[in-house]
Amino acid sequence: MQPEVQTSFKPANGAKGWKVWWQLTRPHTLTAAFVPVLIGTALAISDTDIHFGLFLAMLLASLLIQAATNMFNEYYDFKRGLDTEESVGIGGAIVRDGIKPNTIMQIALSLYGISMLLGVYICMQTSWWLAAVGLVCMAVGYLYTGGPLPIAYTPFGELFAGFFMGMMIILISFYIQTGTVSLTSVLVSFPILLLVGAILLANNIRDFDGDKAFGRKTLAILIGREGAVKLLAGMFIVSYAWVFILIFTGVSSPWLALVILSTPKAIKATKGFIGKSIPITMMPAMVATAQTNTIFGFLLSIGLFLGYFL
Template structure:
């Protein structure tokens, strides 16, 4: 156990929440808000509630993943990724369960507040988000992680953020949702690429485990490329900047892909994880700015 982190301290909970992953929660909501503003529907209060809901659900999923992998015995000494709270003894499993209940309750409260702006039809979506947080880790072991990311970090947060304010859906929302989900999936792909040997031992059947490291590297690159090319759709919607600006992301995405290929394996890939998080946040800013211009 890292002696610098006191068990069940505030620092321990912050580390367990994995704040670096919260960019994945903020990007879809940011794009959804930009779409709403571009179509004259933006509202500040529901936007804030959407951000809070997204952050809480991301933290909830992180807590659940931390606890599940600890109980399953997946966080072994050969772990390459960032340290986990339960495995390091920073937070006891009992307290982690309490933390999960608290974040779940707070997320549900934000969801209930959003019903005032959206309508009762959003209840099934909120329930699906909660189910996703609890089942994501289990389903990821069976190779469903990439699909779930596309849905719950693309279509659900982008589309629902827009819907809460506009009460409608259109082609721009669909394309932006898909592009967002693809970009965020690059983060999952780096994780799976780095952990491929450990995942194979643990029985986690990710795409990289099934088809190999080379396939993972190619898919990583294609995810970013496809997201950028999808943005050319906005030319037909009179949003030229929403097509041009996201292409700047492709430059750094290519550089990161090359570095990822050179490193190949080991803990050094954690640097690629950080770059990927930065890159996808850059994409979110570029697409949002393009929609607003």
């Protein structure tokens, strides 16, 4: 066990007070929780009247679980020695800002507790079977960096993140409104599975050297840095191609073609990783990857809404 860091460090980048706590949630990742809820609800609008209470409860629960997952990541990266004052990224509230590890863990568990209360409300309005699904999703969030064999240390991090924080949130959001899961909802959710996974892949490309030194076996390390960048580009390409296949086969409205407007961010993200190995130089590419998911998801939702109303 490492000793707790004293609170004498200066906040990173001059951040003070609430800004430190805001950074601790890793806000650039929160869209990975917000976008799927919006898409699942947009999908449901053609089948039923939207229950806004359930929408807001699902949205808040997803955001809190994502924030808590980020805090678990902060806590365990510190405990395992991955985070130092020289680490690049929005994390590092313990090593740079002097927040005590136990405080971060307590807050993360509190956020999980609030999410569970919201889950009880959702189950009371829909089905108690969702409790089991929600607990599995929360367990994956914790085990991503917690437990004896963290998912983040394996080649399956992108798959677990994409499935549970992308596709599953869409399907749960759709289910609580409609009482069912349709084939269309599964098909439409697939690109978001890829794009949420891409956020994790981008993070692992940036942390390639550090993760390798600490013995992590991420997908990026398994296939090499260049292979990981090519995979990232492939995930972007398949995401866009998938939407147009849905349009051409009549599964979805032509309005979903609006997602094409997000391609500049995907291109920027891919180019931003090519030929780079220094973590700080890859930060713009990481941001662009998260923005691709956000903009793509918003445009997909708008397309679903327009397909219903027009």
